[in-house]
Amino acid sequence: MTYCVGIKLNAGLVFLSDSRTNAGVDNISTFRKMIVYEKPGDRFMVLLSAGNLSISQSVREILQVEHLKETETSDPITIWNATSMFDACRVLGQAVRHVYDRDAKALQASGVEFNVNLVFGGQIRGEGMRLFQVYSAGNFIEATAETPYFQIGEYKYGKPVLDRVLTPDTDLDEAAKCALVSMDSTMKSNLSVGPPLDLVVYEANRFETDKIVCIDMQNPYFRMLHSGWGQKLREVFDSLDDPVWDESHTDIPLRTEASGRSKPLKKITRPEEKLI
C-alpha cells in the first residue's frame, strides 16, 4: 500500500509520502513515491503516486517526454514549458492515458485493474500555487480553501487529524507536523505503509526549495512526535470523565430516555419474542 498527502496553504505547499510497496504481505519493498521537478526561479512541482507501481513508474517515466498539442501546428506543451499548473496537470493526465492505452488491456487479461492515483502540485511563475488529484482515467480535481489537502493510498487512519488542524491559514511548519502525525497514525495501523518518509515544504513564490528531507525511524523529531502524540493522546483520554449510569450523581448523565428523545433497545428474553 501507500500513504501520501499534499497540502495547499496560503503560505505554501507541504508534501509527504511513505515508501513501502507490497504485493501481498509476504513481498514488501521500498520505493520512493515522490518526485520533485524544479527549475529555480521558474517552476516548482511535486508528484506523489499511489496504486499499481508498474503504472506509476511508467507515468513518471513518460511524463518527462509527454506533450500536448492544441493544434497540429502549435508548439508542444510539456511540464517544463506549460504556463499554468492546470496545463502541466493536463500533460500528466495525458501521460496516464498513454500508459492506459499501452497496458490496460494486458493488465485486464491478467485480472489486474488499471489503478493509479496521483497528487500533483506546485507553482509556475505567473500564477499562484495549485494542487491537483489525478485519477486512473487521467481526469483530475483541484484543491480549494474548503478542502486544502489531498490524500492517496491508505487515507482513512490519517484523515481525522488533517480535518481537525488544516485550514488555508495554517503555517507551513505546523502543517508539516500535522502531515507527520497523520503518517504516524497510518503507519501504526497499516503495516503496508512504512518508512523512510519523504517530506517537502515549499514556500509560496520561491519557485525552489531546500526543505527536502528523508525521515527514517531514527529521526529524532519523528521519534519525539511518535512518542509524544501517543502518550498525550492517552492523557487526554484519561482526562475525560467516564460515563456515569446513575443520573442522580452527575451533570452529564448517559441516559436520555427521560427526555423521551430516544427509545431504549428492546431485550429479547424469551425464545418466541422477536425484534424484527
Next chain:
Amino acid sequence: MTYCVGIKLNAGLVFLSDSRTNAGVDNISTFRKMIVYEKPGDRFMVLLSAGNLSISQSVREILQVEHLKETETSDPITIWNATSMFDACRVLGQAVRHVYDRDAKALQASGVEFNVNLVFGGQIRGEGMRLFQVYSAGNFIEATAETPYFQIGEYKYGKPVLDRVLTPDTDLDEAAKCALVSMDSTMKSNLSVGPPLDLVVYEANRFETDKIVCIDMQNPYFRMLHSGWGQKLREVFDSLDDPVWDESHTDIPLRTEASGRSKPLKKITRPEEKLI
C-alpha cells in the same frame, strides 16, 4: 454503512453500535444493529450486525428458531439452551448458512455479494464470557487477551483509540468511554455511520444487565465527549514542537542526512534527467 464494536474485558463486556444504513448516499435510513438476548440468571448474549441489511435481518429472524442436531436422535441445540457460547455461536453460524442457501444465488444473479458480518458475545452460566466475530461463510473467530475487541463495518477511523486504550484490565466505564470516542471519530469521518447509538455494558457473572442506553446527539455525556475530545486533541497537537529546519537551533532536528542513514530525495531540474 455501519460501525459496531464489541469489547471483552476481565470485568465484563461492552457493545456499541450505530444505527445508520444506506443504499448509496441518497437513501439513508435508521435501523438498530444490536439485539440483546437475556434469560436472567442463565444467559446474556448480544448480537451486532453489519453488511447487507436483508441478510442480517434474515439471520436475526431465523436465529430465534435455528437449531443444531449433533445426531439424528439428539436434542436440538438453540441459543436458548446451548451450554456454551461456542455452541450458541455455531447456531448463529448455521443461521448464516441457511440464509446463504436461500438467498445467495439470487443475490449473485443481481450482482450483489453475500456480505454479512456479525459480532456475538455474552456469557452462559457454567463458563466465562466469550466474544466472537462471525463471517459470511458462517465461520467465526474468538477474541483473546491480545486482541480484546472486534469491530465490524467502517472500522478504520475508530481503531487507533481502541489500540491505545484497551487491555483486558481496562475497567468497564473506561472501555465504554473508549468505544464512544471510537464511534465519535468514525461518525466525524464517515457520513454513513450515524446516531442513535446503542450501548450495552455487561458485568461479568451477572447474566443480565440494566446498563442499556440509546444515545442520541442530545445526550449530554456524548456531547461532552465529542467537544472535549476534539478540543483537547487540538491542544495536544499544539503542545508538540513544530519541526525546525536548522539543526543549530534545536535538539530535535528534522534532517538526518548528516548521519548518513537516509538518502535525500533527488530533484529533477532538467527535462532530460530521470529518477527511475
